[in-house]
Amino acid sequence: MFEGLSTRLSGILDRLKGRGALSEADVQEAMREVRRALLEADVALEVVRSFTDKVRDRAIGAEVIKSVTPGQMVVKIVHDTLVETLGTDGVALDFQAVPPVPILMVGLQGSGKTTTTAKIAKRLFEKQKKKVLMASLDTRRPAAMEQLAVLGKQVGVDTLPIVAGQSAVQIARRAVEAARLGGYDVVMLDTAGRTHVDEALMAEVAEVERAAKPHEVLLVVDSLTGQDAVNVARSFTGRVNVTGVVLTRVDGDGRGGAALSMRAVTGKPIKLLGTSEKMDGLEDFHPSRIANRILGMGDIVSLVEKAAESIDAEKGMAIAKRMQSGQFNLEDLKDQLDQMLNIGGMQGLMGMLPGVKNMQKQLAGAMDDKAIKRQRAVIQAMTPWERRNPKEIDGKRRRRIAKGAGTGPEEVNKVLKMHRGMADMMKAMGGPGAKRGPMAGLA
Ligand code: GDP
Ligand code: MG
Numbered sequence: 001m002f003e004g005l006s007t008r009l010s011g012i013l014d015r016l017k018g019r020g021a022l023s024e025a026d027v028q029e030a031m032r033e034v035r036r037a038l039l040e041a042d043v044a045l046e047v048v049r050s051f052t053d054k055v056r057d058r059a060i061g062a063e064v065i066k067s068v069t070p071g072q073m074v075v076k077i078v079h080d081t082l083v084e085t086l087g088t089d090g091v092a093l094d095f096q097a098v099p100p101v102p103i104l105m106v107g108l109q110g111s112g113k114t115t116t117t118a119k120i121a122k123r124l125f126e127k128q129k130k131k132v133l134m135a136s137l138d139t140r141r142p143a144a145m146e147q148l149a150v151l152g153k154q155v156g157v158d159t160l161p162i163v164a165g166q167s168a169v170q171i172a173r174r175a176v177e178a179a180r181l182g183g184y185d186v187v188m189l190d191t192a193g194r195t196h197v198d199e200a201l202m203a204e205v206a207e208v209e210r211a212a213k214p215h216e217v218l219l220v221v222d223s224l225t226g227q228d229a230v231n232v233a234r235s236f237t238g239r240v241n242v243t244g245v246v247l248t249r250v251d252g253d254g255r256g257g258a259a260l261s262m263r264a265v266t267g268k269p270i271k272l273l274g275t276s277e278k279m280d281g282l283e284d285f286h287p288s289r290i291a292n293r294i295l296g297m298g299d300i301v302s303l304v305e306k307a308a309e310s311i312d313a314e315k316g317m318a319i320a321k322r323m324q325s326g327q328f329n330l331e332d333l334k335d336q337l338d339q340m341l342n343i344g345g346m347q348g349l350m351g352m353l354p355g356v357k358n359m360q361k362q363l364a365g366a367m368d369d370k371a372i373k374r375q376r377a378v379i380q381a382m383t384p385w386e387r388r389n390p391k392e393i394d395g396k397r398r399r400r401i402a403k404g405a406g407t408g409p410e411e412v413n414k415v416l417k418m419h420r421g422m423a424d425m426m427k428a429m430g431g432p433g434a435k436r437g438p439m440a441g442l443a
Pocket of ligand 2: 110113114115138144191192
């Protein structure tokens with residue numbers, strides 16, 4: 001089972017003695033375990049292969065952070081690669097179109113289309129104050145239209161009045177027209193499914209798509225069906241212009257295999273997750289949550305992150321104090337740059353200060369190793385006195401420092417400016433009620 005993959009990985013790798021870079025042999029053994037776990041979770045073979053290749057490339061030679069074990073390090077790499085495969089950031093439903101915006105729901109019978117239609121309608125109505133009309137195009141099961149009407153009443157959303165004898169396409173046209181005349185923002189079209197993918201189903205869905213010209217086509221799939229869900233998705237994406245996937249019954253899925261394959265195989269983003277039968281059982285898709293589920297735990301990932309953060313925690317703490325009291329000098333900045341090159345030093349430090357979590361990523365992104373090394377060289381070219389008294393660095397000193405660091409004076413200016421900016425920011429944060437101040441704007 002998937003549960004405990006992280007434990008197994010740690011087990012394998014932690015038997016190995018010594019620290020430092022991960023060797024190819026260590027990583028190979030861990031990758032066999034990853035591969036087995038993914039296959040057990042019903043992840044598509046092609047995805048398993050490219051996934052393990054990616055992890056292997058990243059893990060071999062990776063430095064093991066002080067205070068975590070090699071196993072934990074690999075778990076972290078697996079986690080990050082999972083998140084990437086799942087499609088980093090969540091993609092929201094798109095309503096950038098002239099209302100009424102049509103949303104077409106497609107999928108097999110029993111996948112959760114009708115339930116999800118009502119869930120989405122409820123959310124749009126309650127959270128975004130949108131006026132929503134729902135229509136069932138399910139002409140095969142008489143109870144299906146009734147089911148949507150009942151759910152509509154329950155969540156307070158209008159449903160299109162039922163007219164007997166109309167085809168799915170006719171109902172779709174009528175729904176869009178009624179939504180237009182009624183001033184609705186969104187019109188949701190809930191189609192009939194089949195027990196399996198067949199030509200009649202595909203033809204009907206494609207015809208409805210042509211008639212309704214939906215802005216979003218959401219494919220609803222049951223995550224419990226694992227690889228089948230992915231095969232279904234492949235069939236649908238070949239025939240209609242699927243814009244997003246809703247994975248249902250995630251509440252019962254301890255494995256996450258469908259989620260992992262879905263994005264990689266279909267190229268379509270998972271937009272929402274169904275997490276219960278209830279009308280509020282709808283969640284935005286967060287790749288890291290699924291990654292944690294796949295790994296069977298969240299602890300090791302956060303542990304490694306913490307370890308990275310707490311590199312030289314004591315020193316960091318002391319600097320944090322100095323920052324807040326406005327005494328953050330260039331010596332401190334240099335220490336920070338050193339730590340940053342050691343992975344996550346800045347993040348560790350920032351993590352100790354209130355209200356800055358959101359900023360960490362930005363900071364890390366803005367500074368690559370080359371830039372950091374350049375900045376460090378500039379500070380190294382200063383005298384200790386200059387580092388403690390950055391305000392006293394005049395034009396002459398700037399030129400000397402630049403020369404010593406092998407760059408131009410503008411590089412020195414940049415470092416001084418960065419230091420000033422950070423010192424000011426820190427001082428502001430230390431002051432009363434300043435938590436929401438400068439950071440809020442940056443986050
Ligand atoms: P449809 O045939 O695609 O319209 O599927 P339905 O919406 O009628 O759903 C079929 C069954 O799955 C119903 O009993 C739903 O309550 C249930 N269901 C739908 N989504 C979820 C979900 O996310 N979690 C759970 N546990 N059950 C769900
Ligand atoms: Mg239905």
